[in-house]
Amino acid sequence: MMRAFYARDAAAEGIFLVGVRTTGIFCRPTCGARKPKPENIEFYVDASAALHDGFRPCKLCKPLNATPNIPSLVEQLRDAVEADPTGRITDKELSDRGIDPSTARRQFQRYYGMTFQAYTRARRMGLALREVGDGGTVTEAQFAQGFESASGFREAVKRLFGAAPRDAAKAGRLLYAERINTPLGRMLAVADDAGLHILDFVDRRGLERKLITLRQRLKVTVIPGTHPVLTAAASQISEYFAGRRVTFDLPLVPLGTEFENAAWRHLRSIPPGTTQSYSDMAAALGRPGASRAVGRANGMNFLSIIIPCHRVIAANGDLTGYGGGLWRKQWLLNHESAVVPPTGTSERISPKGTKR
Template sequence: MLMIRPNFDTLYDALLNRDPAYDGRAFVGVASTGIFCRLTCSARKPKRKNCTFYETVSECFDAGFRPCKRCKPTAPEASADPVIKTLVIELERRPGYRWGEPDLRRMGFDPSTVRRTFKRHFGMTFLEMARQRRLQEGFSALAEGGKVIEAQISAGFESPSAFRDAFAKILGQAPGAFSSNPLLKADWVSSPLGPMIAIADQSQLHLLEFLDRKALPTEVKKLQRNASGSLGFGRTEITDQIQEELTGFFDGNRAIFETPLALHGTPFTRDVWLELIKIPAGTIRSYSDVAKALGRPEAVRAVARANGANQIAVVIPCHRVMGADGSLTGYGGGLWRKQKLIELERGYRATDD
């Protein structure tokens, strides 16, 4: 949301100049076409008299405009940034490459600008993202049955100890501590908000967390104990299903998940999670609202604790719960992700309305 809304002339000039500073912060509805666009849209610029500016995608839908198919204003805004787009493509082309600031300069980018841009959109720098991508290569090698040394090479680590330490920082233990014949299988799942780890068996999803969540190592160890050590690497049909559903969700095509869930918690905690699933996409509730819905209006703090204990991100939508004053409050995946999810889901709410 814009704290101080620029006047019409400023926004129209930004539209004419495709000013990236306003991308995702303001949108234009064009009366002559009935569509709304990002201010950076490459389409032919409309006349002043046909333009109305809005702060959110939801407001554009409410005003009766349809999203532009060229600039895709309902997609995550980061994908429209040329710096991000170029570097993400390069990262996917060379996932095991050890990126550094000299590489960015050779490509014509200012490292400090790249750092700020990625930090603003993703909560991490490009170099941090590249390191995660290298680890993903190692993770994938293990999931496909490769040996630890093969995974280390795939991830671009020269030192076995450095690879083990980097891996343990994410999952709480070195690769060799995982089972070679597991009941629960962990694998990498992609999302526009950063990589995620999914742990599933053949029938249910047990965990879905962003890779940089601080509680992830503890959650993985707890699952391994519950599975009597039978936790390893690999994919199941459930992993493929949640990846497909997440892709549809972030593309704006589906607001409801159907993947079967394994809920590891007390009866009250599970009741809270099931209540969260009932909150429609694009709708916000307070902890007090959830407690009242459960018939336990005095249990606001307990609801907040259960909300924070959720280990199936996005699918169990704890991001749809805010403080009583409307503040974002805590979110294990980072407040920036919570804000992005809320912004994305405004499109679902507008469509349903």
């Protein structure tokens, strides 16, 4: 990818995108801008991943544009987001601008492959999560260079986490946040001495609201930083994806109602490599017929993989209701069924099918 990027190889178009840390933009492989140093480059499989890492699209090579002629409505919507990337544009505000929200969603989805709301959420989350990925030193340098006023970077951090690192001394109780790389995308982990509060994919719908609710309810500030619980979580998640682990030994601090907490405890009792229906789970919780309530409780779980809501499926075997995306749910189930040995055997089968 590095060779293709420096050669502006047209054959690489559509295969990857390039993020440039020093400018905060992401580009096509064929972008005509001056090439950055290799150590300042990140590669991404798609625009969503680059946006969630805090990069904005390059104005020169326009990596989001599917065709040279962008629809005027799509361009209008995107420009509105870039004017205030930390804000929210509601359906009412779209209507006030004379834009039909359903039309906006359809056109944006058709052109960019993501909904308008997903794009705005990615820009907000990305600006704040860049803080988590780069750390305080780089952040302070960006502020000094005027990056703050240009992008709303600091405002995004304050809205989501409560304070920037340089304000942490006066913030009171702190939770620490790190990003964890996985084969299914980056995850955000949040923890303190009490344990792990959040572990979920950065593009998970509702993660932004969960972070805000967490810090408001616990009266805490979330800052980028390391913590022994985060180190342990990263290690165990890495072992999980490598096929060396299917259960976890981490202190957890789930924040839910009495029923949600009961549902989450039950989820941890479902053996790896197996699944259970929503109706069976409801019956096990003493609420027969409450499949919808079980589904809602599972949907409020933000300790993904560790509290394995991906192991709950419809009674007919269909995959339904996974906040991280059904493709991830399918992958996790396939992975676990390949790693966990069949009942009554001592052999473990790796995801590639080789015995260990």
